[in-house]
Amino acid sequence: MAELSVAHLHDVSLCYSQIAALDKIDLEIPAGCMVGIIGPDGVGKSSLLALISGVRKIQTGQVEVLDGDMRSSRHRTNICPRIAYMPQGLGRNLYMTLSVFENLDFFARLFGQSRTERHQRIDELLESTGLTPFRDRPAGKLSGGMKQKLGLCCALIHDPDLLILDEPTTGVDPLSRRQFWQLIHRIRERSTGMSVLVATAYMDEAEAFDWLVAMDAGRILATGSPQELMTRSGSANLDAAFIELLPEEKRRGHKELIVPPRTSQAEGSLAIKAWNLTKRFGDFTAVNQVSFEIERGEIFGFLGSNGCGKTTTMKMLTGLLPATEGQASLFGHPVDAKDIATRNRVGFMSQGFSLYGELTVRQNLLLHAQLFHLPQGQIVARVNEMIEHFKLNIYVEEPAEKLPLGIRQRLSLAVAVIHQPEILILDEPTSGVDPVARDNFWELLINLSRNEGVTIFVSTHFMNEAERCDRISLMHAGRVLDSDTPAALVAKRQVKTLEEAFIAYLEEAGGEGSNTSSEVVVPPVVSHRKQRPGAFSLLRLFSYARRETLELKRDPIRLTFALLGTVLLMFILGYGITLDVENLPFAVLDRDQSPQSRDYIQNISGSRYFIERPALYDQAELEQRMRSGELSVAYEIPPDYGKDLKRGRTPEIAVWIDGAMPYRAETTRGYVEGMHYAYILDLAQRTLGGIPRISYADIAVRYRYNQDFKSIYAMVPAVIPLLLIFIPAILMALGVVREKELGSITNLYATPVTRLEFLLGKQLPYIGVSMISFFGLVALCVFVFGVPLKGSFLALTLGALFYVTAATGLGLLISAFTRTQIAALAATAVVTLLASVNFSGMTDPVSSLDGAGALIGHLYPTTYFLILSRGIFTKALGFSELYRDFLALAAFIPVLTLLSLILLRKQEK
Amino acid sequence: MKRLANIYRLGVKELRSLYRDPVLLFFIIWVFSGGIYTVATATTQELNNAPIAVVDEDQSQLSTRIIHAFYGPYFKTPELITLDAIDPGMDAGLYTFVLDIPPDFERDLLAGQQPTIQVNVDATMMTQAFIGSSYIQNIVTGEINEFMQAYRAETTLPIGLAVRTKFNPNLTSTWFGSVMEVINNITMLAIVLTGAAVIREREHGTLEHLLVMPLTSFEIMTAKIWAMSLVVLAAAALSLQFMVQGLLAVPIAGSVTLFLCGAVLHLFATASMGVFLGTIARSMPQFGLLMILIIMPLQMLSGGVTPRESMPELVQNIMLAAPTTHFVSFAQAILYRGAGFEVVWPRFLALIVIGTIFFLAALAFFRKSLNTAQM
Numbered sequence A: 001m002a003e004l005s006v007a008h009l010h011d012v013s014l015c016y017s018q019i020a021a022l023d024k025i026d027l028e029i030p031a032g033c034m035v036g037i038i039g040p041d042g043v044g045k046s047s048l049l050a051l052i053s054g055v056r057k058i059q060t061g062q063v064e065v066l067d068g069d070m071r072s073s074r075h076r077t078n079i080c081p082r083i084a085y086m087p088q089g090l091g092r093n094l095y096m097t098l099s100v101f102e103n104l105d106f107f108a109r110l111f112g113q114s115r116t117e118r119h120q121r122i123d124e125l126l127e128s129t130g131l132t133p134f135r136d137r138p139a140g141k142l143s144g145g146m147k148q149k150l151g152l153c154c155a156l157i158h159d160p161d162l163l164i165l166d167e168p169t170t171g172v173d174p175l176s177r178r179q180f181w182q183l184i185h186r187i188r189e190r191s192t193g194m195s196v197l198v199a200t201a202y203m204d205e206a207e208a209f210d211w212l213v214a215m216d217a218g219r220i221l222a223t224g225s226p227q228e229l230m231t232r233s234g235s236a237n238l239d240a241a242f243i244e245l246l247p248e249e250k251r252r253g254h255k256e257l258i259v260p261p262r263t264s265q266a267e268g269s270l271a272i273k274a275w276n277l278t279k280r281f282g283d284f285t286a287v288n289q290v291s292f293e294i295e296r297g298e299i300f301g302f303l304g305s306n307g308c309g310k311t312t313t314m315k316m317l318t319g320l321l322p323a324t325e326g327q328a329s330l331f332g333h334p335v336d337a338k339d340i341a342t343r344n345r346v347g348f349m350s351q352g353f354s355l356y357g358e359l360t361v362r363q364n365l366l367l368h369a370q371l372f373h374l375p376q377g378q379i380v381a382r383v384n385e386m387i388e389h390f391k392l393n394i395y396v397e398e399p400a401e402k403l404p405l406g407i408r409q410r411l412s413l414a415v416a417v418i419h420q421p422e423i424l425i426l427d428e429p430t431s432g433v434d435p436v437a438r439d440n441f442w443e444l445l446i447n448l449s450r451n452e453g454v455t456i457f458v459s460t461h462f463m464n465e466a467e468r469c470d471r472i473s474l475m476h477a478g479r480v481l482d483s484d485t486p487a488a489l490v491a492k493r494q495v496k497t498l499e500e501a502f503i504a505y506l507e508e509a510g511g512e513g514s515n516t517s518s519e520v521v522v523p524p525v526v527s528h529r530k531q532r533p534g535a536f537s538l539l540r541l542f543s544y545a546r547r548e549t550l551e552l553k554r555d556p557i558r559l560t561f562a563l564l565g566t567v568l569l570m571f572i573l574g575y576g577i578t579l580d581v582e583n584l585p586f587a588v589l590d591r592d593q594s595p596q597s598r599d600y601i602q603n604i605s606g607s608r609y610f611i612e613r614p615a616l617y618d619q620a621e622l623e624q625r626m627r628s629g630e631l632s633v634a635y636e637i638p639p640d641y642g643k644d645l646k647r648g649r650t651p652e653i654a655v656w657i658d659g660a661m662p663y664r665a666e667t668t669r670g671y672v673e674g675m676h677y678a679y680i681l682d683l684a685q686r687t688l689g690g691i692p693r694i695s696y697a698d699i700a701v702r703y704r705y706n707q708d709f710k711s712i713y714a715m716v717p718a719v720i721p722l723l724l725i726f727i728p729a730i731l732m733a734l735g736v737v738r739e740k741e742l743g744s745i746t747n748l749y750a751t752p753v754t755r756l757e758f759l760l761g762k763q764l765p766y767i768g769v770s771m772i773s774f775f776g777l778v779a780l781c782v783f784v785f786g787v788p789l790k791g792s793f794l795a796l797t798l799g800a801l802f803y804v805t806a807a808t809g810l811g812l813l814i815s816a817f818t819r820t821q822i823a824a825l826a827a828t829a830v831v832t833l834l835a836s837v838n839f840s841g842m843t844d845p846v847s848s849l850d851g852a853g854a855l856i857g858h859l860y861p862t863t864y865f866l867i868l869s870r871g872i873f874t875k876a877l878g879f880s881e882l883y884r885d886f887l888a889l890a891a892f893i894p895v896l897t898l899l900s901l902i903l904l905r906k907q908e909k
Numbered sequence B: 001m002k003r004l005a006n007i008y009r010l011g012v013k014e015l016r017s018l019y020r021d022p023v024l025l026f027f028i029i030w031v032f033s034g035g036i037y038t039v040a041t042a043t044t045q046e047l048n049n050a051p052i053a054v055v056d057e058d059q060s061q062l063s064t065r066i067i068h069a070f071y072g073p074y075f076k077t078p079e080l081i082t083l084d085a086i087d088p089g090m091d092a093g094l095y096t097f098v099l100d101i102p103p104d105f106e107r108d109l110l111a112g113q114q115p116t117i118q119v120n121v122d123a124t125m126m127t128q129a130f131i132g133s134s135y136i137q138n139i140v141t142g143e144i145n146e147f148m149q150a151y152r153a154e155t156t157l158p159i160g161l162a163v164r165t166k167f168n169p170n171l172t173s174t175w176f177g178s179v180m181e182v183i184n185n186i187t188m189l190a191i192v193l194t195g196a197a198v199i200r201e202r203e204h205g206t207l208e209h210l211l212v213m214p215l216t217s218f219e220i221m222t223a224k225i226w227a228m229s230l231v232v233l234a235a236a237a238l239s240l241q242f243m244v245q246g247l248l249a250v251p252i253a254g255s256v257t258l259f260l261c262g263a264v265l266h267l268f269a270t271a272s273m274g275v276f277l278g279t280i281a282r283s284m285p286q287f288g289l290l291m292i293l294i295i296m297p298l299q300m301l302s303g304g305v306t307p308r309e310s311m312p313e314l315v316q317n318i319m320l321a322a323p324t325t326h327f328v329s330f331a332q333a334i335l336y337r338g339a340g341f342e343v344v345w346p347r348f349l350a351l352i353v354i355g356t357i358f359f360l361a362a363l364a365f366f367r368k369s370l371n372t373a374q375m
Helices: A045-053 A073-082 A100-110 A115-129 A144-156 A174-190 A226-233 A238-245 A310-318 A361-371 A376-389 A405-417 A435-452 A463-468 A486-493 A498-509 A538-554 A556-576 A595-605 A619-627 A641-646 A662-688 A711-742 A746-750 A755-784 A793-817 A821-839 A851-858 A861-874 A879-903 B002-019 B022-032 B034-042 B061-068 B083-091 B105-110 B126-149 B173-203 B206-211 B217-247 B256-280 B284-300 B313-319 B323-335 B341-372
Strands: A005-016 A019-030 A034-038 A060-065 A083-086 A162-166 A195-200 A211-216 A219-224 A270-281 A284-295 A299-303 A325-330 A346-349 A423-427 A455-460 A471-476 A479-484 A584-590 A610-612 A633-637 A652-658 A698-704 B052-056 B097-101 B116-122 B160-166
Touching: A005 A045, A005 A195, A019 A045, A019 A195, A019 A211, A019 A219, A034 A045, A045 A060, A045 A083, A045 A162, A045 A195, A073 A083, A083 A144, A083 A746, A100 A115, A100 A144, A100 A538, A115 A144, A115 A174, A144 A162, A144 A174, A174 A498, A211 A226, A211 A238, A219 A226, A219 A238, A226 A238, A270 A310, A270 A455, A284 A310, A284 A325, A284 A455, A284 A471, A284 A479, A299 A310, A299 A435, A299 A463, A310 A325, A310 A346, A310 A423, A310 A455, A346 A405, A361 A376, A361 A405, A361 B002, A376 A405, A405 A423, A405 A435, A435 A455, A435 A463, A455 A463, A463 A498, A471 A486, A471 A498, A479 A486, A479 A498, A486 A498, A538 A556, A538 A755, A556 A711, A556 A755, A556 B284, A584 A595, A584 A619, A584 A662, A595 A610, A595 A633, A595 A641, A595 A662, A619 A633, A619 A652, A652 A662, A662 B126, A662 B160, A662 B173, A698 B126, A711 A755, A711 A793, A711 A821, A711 A861, A711 B284, A755 A793, A755 A879, A793 A821, A793 A861, A793 A879, A821 A851, A821 A861, A821 B022, A821 B034, A821 B173, A821 B284, A851 B034, A861 A879, B002 B022, B002 B173, B002 B217, B022 B034, B022 B173, B022 B217, B034 B173, B034 B217, B052 B061, B052 B083, B061 B097, B061 B105, B061 B126, B083 B097, B083 B116, B097 B126, B105 B126, B116 B126, B173 B206, B173 B217, B173 B256, B173 B284, B173 B323, B206 B217, B217 B256, B217 B341, B256 B284, B256 B323, B256 B341, B284 B323, B323 B341
Parallel strands: A034 A195, A034 A211, A083 A162, A162 A195, A299 A455, A299 A471, A346 A423, A423 A455, A584 A610, A584 A633, A652 B160, A698 B116, B052 B097
Antiparallel strands: A005 A019, A005 A060, A211 A219, A270 A284, A270 A325, A471 A479, A633 A652, B097 B116
16 A cells, blocks of 8 residues: 555645534545544534545645645546545435436446446446346335445445445444445455445444544534543443544533433323324335324334335325325324314424525424414414524524535524424424434433323334334334334344344345345455546547436436427417518597598408408597507598599598507508508599599519418517427436436536536437427428428438537526526526517517617527528528528537537636 | 415525526626617617608609608618619618609699609518508608699599597607517516526525524515515516616506506416426526426517517417416506406406416426436
């Protein structure tokens, strides 16, 4: 081992808004061993790991990893293939719709492995983790333990020198946890040089590590081997040792938690009863015939891994989900979703964080106090009491989403008990909460149960918490394995601890992947070919493209919308939008009522442009009916019109046109004048027998490209560009921002994929989908709307290819500015709608726009594709006439890509 | 009482959440300020700066007069081109109109031979094409008549025609564009904001949290609707006051208060629609696509972009079920034509009916959607 330390940190600090996550850390992490970073949540463990892995940007201080400065992007690029990083959260870097194999294959491709190498490695990893039978199962359908194993496999695919695991076993059942650590040990035996850096909140796990870093409040409490730490603090186990290491003020008031025995005061009255509860989702049985009875004041625990049906059972009890079979009752009343009164007596804390992230701690508490209608005078007092009780004082004005996980859970607990419920249903309330706070919380629970008679139904995957329950049910795969007091369960299995008892039950039930213990040790594969990191790699690009395509294919709704949406909109717009002004409603105020005036009116009502409405009687009515929009045109024929006409006294007809919609008014005026002159000619011919000379020259108007002057021929080729910018841009923007929201963007930070590969790789599938909808649109135009394609289809296709590339590029650019999917959505909709409808020449040519509109028009891709689409469809133009527009369109592609590239970061800020 | 308090509290919560989302806030402000300004000042539905070219084969006094008769703001200064430049110029979309004045035009005219001027119109430019060609005919005829007056006695038509345009005498398109943009933004934002708020709550799991509290779906939905409607209404009112009437100096004919009252009804309908869509869609990306499929036809076919009476009968009838049709109709009546309540009340009534239907549908789906959600 050449390196003595794998990472060296000097004076490192990190702040999120006002809260310091890391406070002047100096740390030397030895190489080649298993290093644990222990401490509760929110003390800076994750931040520390993110800095070491290069995922997060360094704010202040010096971080050296694998003999180089992590500030240097060149060094980061070079060592990136030597580091593997597995972020916190179950399967956070995995793609849930992809199968186990596809996930692994994606990562292997990112590290530039050849096909044979990939398959060999994947087979080996799957074999040794016992995931081989689940090779084709989507990652989203794996249990928590299996997800973590898969995450580990993905991290190990490239034989890293430094493996960084951020809380890998949180929320995993004990059997899977045990298997996970066995796996890590086997891997370390095989590749001895590998350093493993693990953050964990489970102290029992940390006892098996080589070297530990105990952290609290962004500072390091102590470092050393577990043995050293225990002797230094004079404790028998690490849990106690850690508490001893904490500063004095934090330890104050902490003592060994003792659960007083239940005084059987409320014996006999049942708080919760469930019999044969079953829930099926399609053909998947989430909960299978679960029955239990919980007495008032009892603490009843559900012990089981993630995804074993605990949550679903709890939701059925709260009425959130109707049971497929069986029944449940609270206080003797069957669970009814409409029963508001019962809900006042129940407190519920759902799994994961389910408060309003954007509200502050105080606002969240106040909101819930108000919604439960606590007496007005007591609200503030109760909120303050909760803040005090759950030690939220320093976070009061902080938005909840900015809080560390552990603190957020505490807040959720506070919210759940704010209205002093009679039953508390808590779904994994303490996962991620530090031992001291957890004990404090249990103290509160015990107090509620023993002194106030509150019934507590809690699910957990912590053994020591389960031991504190009066009775527990062991759950696995939707079934209750057994149900009894913890002591009785241990006795039944004749083992020492509850954990061992549970593992025994699990093994008996034939838990998934329990065959891992088979000692398959395959010799490590020697990497044949290492992609030079940093250089542009088509393999990595296609790896992203492939993955995105698979994800899109697995999301039938998104795909259908993307393909059918355009076609549907085309129907609507093609038939609906018409700029032909027809069927204008008009009415006449005929003050003459002579044959002459009626003759004039008849001439108008005979036109296809006008539709006659009941006649007008006076000016006021004219005014009123035009105001309501009922009439677009009103004629007023003066008294004595007929007499005057005969005597040649030039009577004047007055016409009012509704000017609210200027375009329609202009067109209407054209019609009115045209018909007037036509009538005069006609009249002259009839009465005088000859045409009077009213003009000296003829004006011959030739409507070109669209002889019938039907708007469908003009509009349909214009709608194609409109639709081909909307949907591609939005799909694209969401595609990137979605990764940001779900967390899989970490793969961009932690793997050698470059920003350009990431962007282009993600763009390709959307270009493909958009081209398919383009062909659909053209087919619709030609075969359904009957708009002939006069020019070259090839030219149009090429133009469309440029155009959708630019459109998706626009989506990429927008995704760089937006953090949430909702914002990306709004931004893309506004940008594409506004610019393409108004400024791209859809209704008016860009050459007649002014100011900012003209500028946008010239700088917007739709403008150029519109010219192409119209030119090729209606004017039979080809490359030679349109090459300028092709070039302009093509120029958008590098510009947009470059801009997105500049705005995308390779590190988290 | 408790219900009202709940609805109030939850609504306040929505407002606080929105306040914390700077991007969304920025967009609300932008669409009602800068967005309206750019649309109003740039779009020209009536003839404005139409690109025109003239082939002058006559080179006479009259042909020069005709050429000089075309000027802004209706037309760009005519470009003088040769005969063989007509096709490429029109193909490239450089000119919407090309006038061809034939050789010896003036001489033939004076000789009374009724010569012909040809006007080529790019009919793919639907908006400009028709209006522009009637302008051109008027201008050319006017010039010729004036020219001829020097030689012949004036002839008058047997019947005079006085055309007046009501409500927008000069047919300034800024008047139309700015107000329509406010109207369209109201619809879009009402749907987007409420729908997204529903989905965000579901994705973050807070919706379940609300449903186990002593709250009803009715309260949760109503709170979202009032809060988001209030935001949009306030933004629209400010926009009408300061952008439309202030900066753009567009006169509003009727009562803004009456319009805002109607807008409340419209917001009720569209925000309910937003909740409904938010309930159907399973994720934010799905909502986005769904929203586009809904908003586009709602706006394009409402009569706000093109006249309703020109649409196929079937489309017109279907669109009667859309809130935007009624909203656009009364908004135009009030804001452009100064109509009062006695004129627009049937539209208000229609919106109440449509809104109630959407609201009830959304309510029915609301809880049901949670039941089908796995985990």
